[in-house]
Amino acid sequence: MIEFWLSAGLLLLAALAFLLIPVLRGRKAQAEEDRTALNVTLYQERLQELEGEHRAGILSDAQLQAGRDEAARELLADTEGAGRKARNGVLGSKVPLTAALLMPLLGYGLYLHWGAIDRVEQARSFAEQPQSIEEMTARLEATVKDNPESAxxxxxxxRTYMAQERAxxxxxxFERAVAIAGRQPELLGQWAQALYFAGNKQWSERLQQLTDEALQADPAEVTSLGLLGIAAFEGGRFAEAIEHWQRLVAALPEQDPSRQAIEGGIARARERLAAEGGAQPAEPAAEQGRQLLVRVELAAALRDEVQPGDSVFVFARAVSGPPxxxxxxxxxxxxxxAEVSLSDSDAMMPQLKLSGFERVQLVARISRKGDATAGEWVGRSQPLASSSAxxxxxxxxxxxAQGQ
Structure with a gap:
């Protein structure tokens, strides 16, 4: 708020200047008038001296007239500029001074009536970075209190309450947001998720209705798909969980960081399903077809430096991601x-797959010790799309020399 009041103060000073400058000029004009009166008095005294000297016989008639003319010229020279300023006129000092005193009070009163100091304070508050999630929660609570119709x-x-585990x-x-904005799929999914965790992860008919409605409007609604997968996994329905989470992965962007966690959940669900002897759901067609074909060759200059039994590791790694x-x-x-193919089936970790990253780099490394992270010779490609055919x-x- 300091910035607001400083700006208001500067504007007030500018307005006061328009009122007070004429008053100051009026004082200067008064000084000019006083000076003119003094010059007239001196002129009259000079005439009396000349007439006295004429009567005493010191000055002749011609000298008396010349002295009078000289005194008149000096008076005109001294009063010419002042006379012009006096003719222009000035404002009286009482009215401007009174207006200058009343202006701050009048402006403050008008701002209290028509201004929006609360909105200014709110905008300033949201412009500052919150120091904690509790501070952010307090700001949002104040916002909905002042504007309860803000979806x-x-x-x-x-969302902030969910981050604080206040489901x-x-x-x-979320129910209030739905009432204001309508039954949008994203809002329905968030509402269902909050109800699920608030109800101790117990599935209900109401939750099923909310998720069905959200997915009917948007089959790729991510919160509903994720929630259905969680509920199925917690209920021991692992094949169903895999199905929902596979749909969720397909709906997420390639660079979305949550893909890794979801794929890790799919892998755990497959392990649990395998332990129970259940049939594994098929991989999505998009993931089955995601593979890179690579022809690996050895430079002619290195043929005498290597041994036939040296290990060759061919791998793809993310350009922007884990090493x-x-x-x-x-x-x-x-x-x-040799010609090799790299696909999700060659992943070292279930949550880190080729299909989870948009751009990759190919590396072929010869290691006499059988270490994939460090060797003697290497070849690297330029970054390319992981979907390249x-x-x-x-x-x-x-x-x-660098390893990795």
Missing amino acids: EGWYFLG GEAAQA MPLAVKRLTVAELP EPQRLTIDSAD
Whole structure:
């Protein structure tokens, strides 16, 4: 608020200047008038001196007239500028001074009546970065209190409550957002999720209705798909959980960081399903077809430096992501040149797959010790799309000084 009042003060000073400057000019004009009166008095005294000297016989008639003319010229020269300023006129000082005193009070009163100091304070508050989630919650609570018809305010308040594990209050906030904005799929999904956790993860007919309605309007509504997968997993329905989570992964962008956690959940569900002897759901067609074809060759200059039994690791790693490989194949130098394919089935970790990253780099490394992270010679490709269908060519041609 300091910035607001400083700005208001500067504007007030500018307004006062328009009123007070004429008053100051009036004082200067008064000084000019006083000076003119003094010059007239001196002129009259000079005439009396000249007439006295004429009567005493000191000055002749001609000298008397010349002295009078000289005194008149001096008076005119001194009063010419002042006379022009006096003719222009000035404002009286009482009216401007009174207006200057009343202006701040009048402006303050008008702002209290028509102004929006509360909105200014709210805008300033939201412009500052909150120091804690509790501070953010307090701001959002103040927002919905001042503007209870703000669907966005209720939505973000519900999200904040969920982050604080206050699911019951979050459910009320999402319900209010739905009442204002309508039954939008995203709001229904968030509302159902809050009700699920507020009810100790007990599935109900109401939750089923909310998620069915959300998915009917938007089959790729991510919160509903994730919630259905969680409920199925908690209920021991692992095949159903895998199905919902696979749909969720397909709906998320390639670079979405939550894909890894969801794929990890799918892998755990598959493990539990396998332990129970259940049939595994099929992989989505998009994931089955995601593979990179690579032809790996050895540079002619290195043929005398390697041994047939040296290990060759061919892998893809994310350009922007974790350093560990996403897909790996192991060969020997004796098998080079060789053509290999890298796909999700070659993943080292279930939550880190080739299909989970948009751009990757191909690496082929020769390691005499059988270490995939460090070796003697290496070849690297330029970054490329993980969905690329064109065969790639990778030549091992340089010393491996960096590792990884």
